[in-house]
Amino acid sequence: MAAPRIGVFICHCGTNIGGIVNVPEVVEYAKRLPYVVHAEANMYTCSEEGISSIKHAIKEHNLNRVVVASCTPRTHQPLFRNACADAGLNPYLFEFVNIREHCSWIHMQNRREATEKAKELVKMGIAKARWLEAQQEFESDVYPAAMVIGGGVAGMSAALNLANQGFEVHLVEKQPELGGRLLKLNRIFTINKDPSELVQSIVKAVEGHSKIKLHMPAVVKAVSGYIGNFDVSIDEDGQETSFKVGVIIVATGAQALEPKLYGYGKLDNVLTQLGLEQRLKDGELGKFQNVVMINCVGARIPERLYCSRLCCMTAIKNAALMKEINSKAKVYVLHRDLMTYGVEFEEYYRKAKEAGVRFIRYTLSNPPKVVGRKRVKAVKVYDELMDMEVELPCDLLVLATPLIPNDDNAELSRILKVPIGDGGFFLEAHVKLRPVEFAMDGIYVAGSCRWPADIRESITQGYAAASEAVIPLRRGLVKVEAITATVDQKICKGCGTCVLVCPFDAIELKESKIRGLEGKIVSEVNAALCKGCGLCAAACPNRAIQQRGFTDMQLLSMVNALSGKR
Amino acid sequence: MAKKSVLVIGGGIAGIQSSLDLANMGFQVYLVEKTPSIGGRMSQLDKTFPTNDCSMCILAPKMIEASRHPNIRLLTYSEVEDVSGSSGSFRAKIRKKARYVDEEKCTGCGNCEAKCPWKVDSEFQMGLGKRGVIYLPFAQAIPRVATIDKEHCVYFLRGKCRACEKFCDAQAIDFDQQDEIIEVDVDAIILASGFDLYDPSGLEEYGYGKIKNVITAMQYERMISASGPTEGHLKRPSDGATPKSLAFIQCVGSRDTRHKLYCSSVCCMHATKEAILANEHYPELKSYIFYTDMRAVGKRFREYIARAEQDYKVTYIRSRPSKITENPDNGNPVVWYEETTTRTRTSMEVDMAVLCQALIPSGSTKEISDKLHLSLNDYQFINIPDRLFHPVDTEIPGIFACGFCQEPQDIPDSVVQASAAAARAAEFMSRED
Numbered sequence: 001m002a003a004p005r006i007g008v009f010i011c012h013c014g015t016n017i018g019g020i021v022n023v024p025e026v027v028e029y030a031k032r033l034p035y036v037v038h039a040e041a042n043m044y045t046c047s048e049e050g051i052s053s054i055k056h057a058i059k060e061h062n063l064n065r066v067v068v069a070s071c072t073p074r075t076h077q078p079l080f081r082n083a084c085a086d087a088g089l090n091p092y093l094f095e096f097v098n099i100r101e102h103c104s105w106i107h108m109q110n111r112r113e114a115t116e117k118a119k120e121l122v123k124m125g126i127a128k129a130r131w132l133e134a135q136q137e138f139e140s141d142v143y144p145a146a147m148v149i150g151g152g153v154a155g156m157s158a159a160l161n162l163a164n165q166g167f168e169v170h171l172v173e174k175q176p177e178l179g180g181r182l183l184k185l186n187r188i189f190t191i192n193k194d195p196s197e198l199v200q201s202i203v204k205a206v207e208g209h210s211k212i213k214l215h216m217p218a219v220v221k222a223v224s225g226y227i228g229n230f231d232v233s234i235d236e237d238g239q240e241t242s243f244k245v246g247v248i249i250v251a252t253g254a255q256a257l258e259p260k261l262y263g264y265g266k267l268d269n270v271l272t273q274l275g276l277e278q279r280l281k282d283g284e285l286g287k288f289q290n291v292v293m294i295n296c297v298g299a300r301i302p303e304r305l306y307c308s309r310l311c312c313m314t315a316i317k318n319a320a321l322m323k324e325i326n327s328k329a330k331v332y333v334l335h336r337d338l339m340t341y342g343v344e345f346e347e348y349y350r351k352a353k354e355a356g357v358r359f360i361r362y363t364l365s366n367p368p369k370v371v372g373r374k375r376v377k378a379v380k381v382y383d384e385l386m387d388m389e390v391e392l393p394c395d396l397l398v399l400a401t402p403l404i405p406n407d408d409n410a411e412l413s414r415i416l417k418v419p420i421g422d423g424g425f426f427l428e429a430h431v432k433l434r435p436v437e438f439a440m441d442g443i444y445v446a447g448s449c450r451w452p453a454d455i456r457e458s459i460t461q462g463y464a465a466a467s468e469a470v471i472p473l474r475r476g477l478v479k480v481e482a483i484t485a486t487v488d489q490k491i492c493k494g495c496g497t498c499v500l501v502c503p504f505d506a507i508e509l510k511e512s513k514i515r516g517l518e519g520k521i522v523s524e525v526n527a528a529l530c531k532g533c534g535l536c537a538a539a540c541p542n543r544a545i546q547q548r549g550f551t552d553m554q555l556l557s558m559v560n561a562l563s564g565k566r
Numbered sequence: 567m568a569k570k571s572v573l574v575i576g577g578g579i580a581g582i583q584s585s586l587d588l589a590n591m592g593f594q595v596y597l598v599e600k601t602p603s604i605g606g607r608m609s610q611l612d613k614t615f616p617t618n619d620c621s622m623c624i625l626a627p628k629m630i631e632a633s634r635h636p637n638i639r640l641l642t643y644s645e646v647e648d649v650s651g652s653s654g655s656f657r658a659k660i661r662k663k664a665r666y667v668d669e670e671k672c673t674g675c676g677n678c679e680a681k682c683p684w685k686v687d688s689e690f691q692m693g694l695g696k697r698g699v700i701y702l703p704f705a706q707a708i709p710r711v712a713t714i715d716k717e718h719c720v721y722f723l724r725g726k727c728r729a730c731e732k733f734c735d736a737q738a739i740d741f742d743q744q745d746e747i748i749e750v751d752v753d754a755i756i757l758a759s760g761f762d763l764y765d766p767s768g769l770e771e772y773g774y775g776k777i778k779n780v781i782t783a784m785q786y787e788r789m790i791s792a793s794g795p796t797e798g799h800l801k802r803p804s805d806g807a808t809p810k811s812l813a814f815i816q817c818v819g820s821r822d823t824r825h826k827l828y829c830s831s832v833c834c835m836h837a838t839k840e841a842i843l844a845n846e847h848y849p850e851l852k853s854y855i856f857y858t859d860m861r862a863v864g865k866r867f868r869e870y871i872a873r874a875e876q877d878y879k880v881t882y883i884r885s886r887p888s889k890i891t892e893n894p895d896n897g898n899p900v901v902w903y904e905e906t907t908t909r910t911r912t913s914m915e916v917d918m919a920v921l922c923q924a925l926i927p928s929g930s931t932k933e934i935s936d937k938l939h940l941s942l943n944d945y946q947f948i949n950i951p952d953r954l955f956h957p958v959d960t961e962i963p964g965i966f967a968c969g970f971c972q973e974p975q976d977i978p979d980s981v982v983q984a985s986a987a988a989a990r991a992a993e994f995m996s997r998e999d
Contacts, residue, residue: 014705015792016620046626048633048710049674071623079627082634161989165996191954198955300868309863337859342973343828343945344953346821363907387909422866431865432614433579433624435978436985451865457979460957464985470992471590 004035004130007063008122009054011045011070013100018043020104022115026069029119033126037061045070051083058087065129069097069122090134092482092549097125120562127561131554135482140528142228142246142472147172149220149412152180153199153455154447155251156206157462158469163211167473170243171206172234173216178203180253181448186277188455189317190348195455215241219408223248223415224505226528227442228478247442247469250426251462252412254448257298257401262370269375270397273314280321288329290393291322292379294368295335299402301364306423308402309452312339315400316349319357322396332358332392334368334381361385370397403452417503418443426450436465440531441478444469483549484530485537487523489514491544494521498536498545506530569594569637570995573658573750575646575934576758578606579625579977580969580984582632584756587988589637593995596750597632598660599642600930601689603707604629606760610690610784612791612798614977615839616870622706622793629708641748643713645930649755649937653963654994656752664743666714667700671738674710676702678730678739686718688795692785695795700730700739705793712738754964754991755938757948758984759931761970764819764826764924771889772818772921778804779899780890783814783836783922790843800844800851802918804897809851809917812844813901815887816857819924826924828945831974833922834861838874840920845878852879854914856887856903864976890919931971938965948972958987966990 008030012018023041030039038061042050045068057063066089068080073096081091099118107114144167148159151173159169177183179199188195206212218236225231233242256274264270271279273293279285293315299308315333322331338359340349353359360383362368371378376397382389405424413420418438421427426445429437436444446461447453453461472478487498489512499507506529512520523545525536537547546552570593574585577599585595597604608614609629611621632638641660648659667678682698690697690704697703700714714722714730721727721741731739763784766774774780779802781789788794789801800809814837819825834857841853860882862868874880887903899919904911927946935942940960941949948960948967958966968983969975975983 013623013792015797016623019792019797044626044706046623046630047706048630048708051630071620075624075627079630161993164993188954202955305868305872306866307863307868337861339859339861339863341829341831341861341863342975343943343947344973346827346829350827384907385909422869425865430624431617432619432977433628433981435982456954456957457982459955460986461982463958463989464982467587467591467985467989467992470989471587474591 002064004065005037005061005063006035006065006067006126006129007054007057007061008036008039008126009045009050009066009068010039010041010099010122011050011068012041012043013070014044017070017100017104020108020111020114021099021118022111025115026118026122030122030126033123035065035130036126038063046076046079051079054080054083055087058084058089064089065093065095065132067095067097067122067125067129069099069118069125071100072098092135093132095125095129095132097121124558124561127557128554131551131557133548135548137479137482138527139477140228140480142476142478143244144168144473144476145170145243145245146247146249146469146473147230147232147245148249148251150180150251150253150447150449151175151178151216152251152253152447152458153182153202154253154453154458154462155180155249156202157459158249158251158446158466159212160202160205160209161463161466162470162473163209165470167211167470169212170232170245171212171214172218172220173214174219176217178206178216182455184274184277186280187317187321189313190344192317220412220415226480228472229528230442246473247444248416249444249446249465249469250412250416250418250449251446251465252406252409252449254403254425254452255406257404259297259399259401261297262294262368262397262399263376264399267370267372267374267376269395270399273311273318273398273400276318276398288322288326288396291319291329291331291396291398292392292394293319293331293333293398293400294379295333295400297399297401300336304402304423306402307339309339310454311400311402313345313348313454315398316340316352316357318398320352320355323355323357327356330358330393331356332360334360334362334379336362336364360390403448406449409449416440416443436461437468442472480528481530481532483532483547484527485525485532485534485545485547487525488544488546489517489520489522491542492522493542493544494523495541496523497539497541498523501535501539503533503535504529504531507536570753571596571750572991573598573646573656573752573755574758575755576606576760576969576971577604577642578758578760578969579608579628580760580980581606581756581758582628583981583984584758584968584988585632585638586628586635587985588991589635591988591992593637593992595638596660596752597638597640598644598646599640600645601703602643602665602711602713603703603709604632604640604642605704605706605708608977609704609706610692610787612787612794613839613843615835616864616866618839618842626706629706633708640709642709646934646937647747654753656755656964658750658752658755660748660750662746662748664745665711666716666739666741666743667712668738668740668743669709669711671736672711673736674702674712675735677733677735678712681729681733683727683729684718684720686715691788691795692782694785694788753995754966756987756991757934757938757960757965757967757971758969759934759971760928761925761974762928764926766818766921766923768825769818772815773890773892773899774921777890777892777899778802779897779917780919780921783833783840783920786840786920790840790847798847800847800918802897807917808848810848811916812841812851812853813899813914813916813919814841814853814855814922815890815901815919816855816922817886818921821858826926826945828974829861830925831861832925832976835864835867835870835976837920837922838871838880841880842874842878845880852881854881854883854916856883856885856901858884858886864978925970925974927971938962940965958983958990964994
């Protein structure tokens with residue numbers, strides 16, 4: 001190994017770091033550390049100027065290690081690694097030190113100490129960098145097919161988009177028919193049409209598509225593999241079927257909460273909004289004169305804090321429809337805030353008011369009360385604007401309840417090894433900028449299984465997920481993570497501890513193929529499956545497993561640097 | 567067969583996302599941006615709700631990825647002049663405006679701006695700071711190339727100066743540079759022309775432009791941002807003092823029959839974020855948010871509001887203030903309102919008031935829609951004929967629209983729509999094969 005020649009780049013990040021940490025002082029400090037041949041400060045190392053100065057320094061100072069002390073590898077590691085690669089340096093000879101989230105942002109009140117801490121963090125990064133090794137990323141083929149889980153509008157839109165781009169799609173739907181939650185609706189906002197015909201046109205396109213293979217009713221039983229090479233097995237109507245895909249889109253939707261409030265299930269004229277739609281669809285609603293709707297039933301309460309996004313619009317839609325069916329009816333919507341965001345929704349709300357629907361705000365501390373023993377006769381509500389309690393006669397009470405996660409999300413999360421976030425909805429890779437991707441490569445998410453979404457939003461997300469999923473399909477090749485575990489089979493005793501702890505089924509016990517060890521049972525890591533989580537390296541009782549990029553030598557040299565040992 | 571190609575109009579987060587998706591799929595992308603740098607409105611924001619991620623920090627890697635992608639040709643400081651052809655075979659004429667700086671030679675060192683003797687209000691800093699007449703719009707601008715603002719350049723106006731030329735070590739200044747016309751043939755077009763800010767001076771009752779300590783939310787973003795004119799310190803325009811209390815006024819021009827009828831979708835949340843940030847900077851500072859409906863419909867938004875109330879001294883008051891006056895003794899804005907929960911008419915004196923103004927389709931949305939023969943809706947947003955089932959398809963096959971130019975929406979929704987537009991464009995181009 002050539003002697004290390006380390007270049008250090010310390011970022012001001014405007015005033016994010018520079019306003020707290022004395023950056024020039026850290027640069028001077030770094031210059032005096034072993035193997036450092038160049039150190040400089042940048043206003044923004046991530047700017048074009050910063051990147052070109054890294055590339056320039058690699059050439060000018062013949063650097064074979066680069067350390068950037070700035071923000072977080074989560075957003076910026078690929079950028080700096082690419083800069084190294086552009087200048088001809090193996091990208092794994094780059095080390096990231098976080099002096100923003102781990103230092104300046106949390107020590108704003110202690111500038112002196114923040115500067116000292118930044119120096120120590122930089123020292124540790126440099127100590128590790130000395131032991132970095134070049135790694136090879138290997139490329140793997142992408143099997144040109146996709147699996148879409150969920151046959152609602154989000155899943156169908158994704159499937160059609162991929163199929164129309166020429167890729168084979170396996171569409172797996174739990175129910176015996178396509179259409180999802182939309183099938184249960186009587187009419188849809190804001191166009192006020194019966195959805196059946198519209199859904200049928202999509203369903204027909206899906207069913208008639210030569211590239212789409214429908215599996216229905218079917219559930220996913222097991223998935224193994226990695227981006228480009230997933231092996232899937234499903235239970236299709238009692239039969240086990242398996243197939244191979246390159247990418248997976250999760251679009252399994254959500255369910256409406258069945259409430260335990262306001263006499264639902266006990267009093268016979270209390271319905272949920274979905275129940276009302278079912279009655280209207282079946283023509284079984286009967287006559288009504290006084291309709292009261294209550295919003296946020298089971299939502300925005302301490303045990304379920306979130307707003308379900310689309311229930312206000314559903315209530316407005318059905319309230320206006322009640323007026324349309326019986327113009328003499330009195331229709332009240334009791335709400336907490338009306339979520340008619342944007343252009344169309346606000347207009348829809350305004351039109352409902354013009355049509356005679358009345359809106360009254362209530363607060364959680366003073367919720368509406370139902371009057372009546374067998375049937376609801378009236379609803380009492382404190383009207384903030386009038387500062388008095390009003391009693392509204394009522395022969396039909398309709399409750400808007402939130403969408404809640406499907407019961408089988410946890411099972412699917414386990415099979416696919418994708419995370420679930422707060423409240424039980426699937427957790428995307430980044431809430432702002434990667435809304436339809438999972439952190440796990442090759443798996444994407446769309447629609448209400450991620451967060452309550454209306455039809456338009458679900459379709460948009462279906463397309464968006466397809467946009468991300470089609471990238472590896474079109475490329476045909478993907479790069480596989482190079483930071484993986486390796487086993488020293490000479491030391492390995494074949495105890496199998498690593499096999500037990502590996503969450504990705506990436507390790508197997510096998511007979512060694514290494515000369516001199518033939519026949520010995522040892523563990524072997526499948527690098528394509530390994531995600532580099534490090535569990536096996538920590539668990540190995542014989543220290544036979546090392547994690548590339550996080551070897552014992554690298555980590556201990558950081559600790560020693562901090563404690564003053566060399 | 568030649569690589570199929572797409573014209574993306576608008577270099578904000580939506581345009582960048584569409585471009586990256588299509589480029590990664592293997593299509594050739596021409597990304598046209600009117601201003602000197604890509605980045606759009608997101609580059610002006612300090613943090614983003616509900617994670618308080620630094621906006622520029624999550625945007626910059628995408629900007630750089632777009633600039634170094636072999637399949638993306640960036641055309642900044644450029645405008646689409648004319649588009650001809652039809653469905654699936656368009657020819658676009660793009661005017662690449664003269665920067666009077668050689669892009670190849672300029673190193674972006676910033677020397678020229680430092681030496682430029684003339685300063686004008688910075689658009690990026692919302693008029694709260696100055697920039698040189700030759701300038702880089704912001705520190706992380708891409709491309710990192712200076713631009714001479716011809717309209718204000720004394721050399722162009724009076725024939726004397728050329729200071730920038732003297733100090734440019736790279737000899738990149740070129741006063742003779744001409745606009746360039748670039749023609750490209752494309753198979754699809756994505757429109758992502760973004761939003762502008764509604765001028766709140768039309769709402770005279772709030773005193774914007776008259777009361778110094780009444781500012782807009784976008785000005786506030788620049789003030790609280792570390793890269794802003796006050797380097798992240800809140801300073802009252804009247805006396806530079808640090809405010810101890812803030813009032814945020816929601817629906818300024820939105821949901822208003824005299825102005826814009828629609829809801830601008832993002833203001834409830836950005837006000838909440840701005841109030842949280844104020845308290846993070848000054849732990850004693852209190853904020854009051856005057857709202858109509860608290861529209862917190864996105865993922866983790868309600869939790870964010872709960873945190874604002876519990877941990878960051880933010881109080882929500884359901885009321886639409888009738889007017890703001892100024893206390894002549896100290897320059898404090900006085901917010902007059904009815905406390906709807908108690909039905910009392912009252913007033914509150916604060917150190918600074920922030921108007922959350924309506925967001926409107928950008929001026930260029932109108933211009934470009936004419937050139938593309940697309941119609942606009944009543945509010946000048948791009949008309950989407952079947953918004954429900956074809957949410958990013960415009961009236962013309964092969965032309966798609968995403969982000970704020972079709973409806974107010976937050977960053978994740980814009981990103982989702984941008985990817986959706988890319989998917990639809992890719993599907994459209996495949997169908998022709």
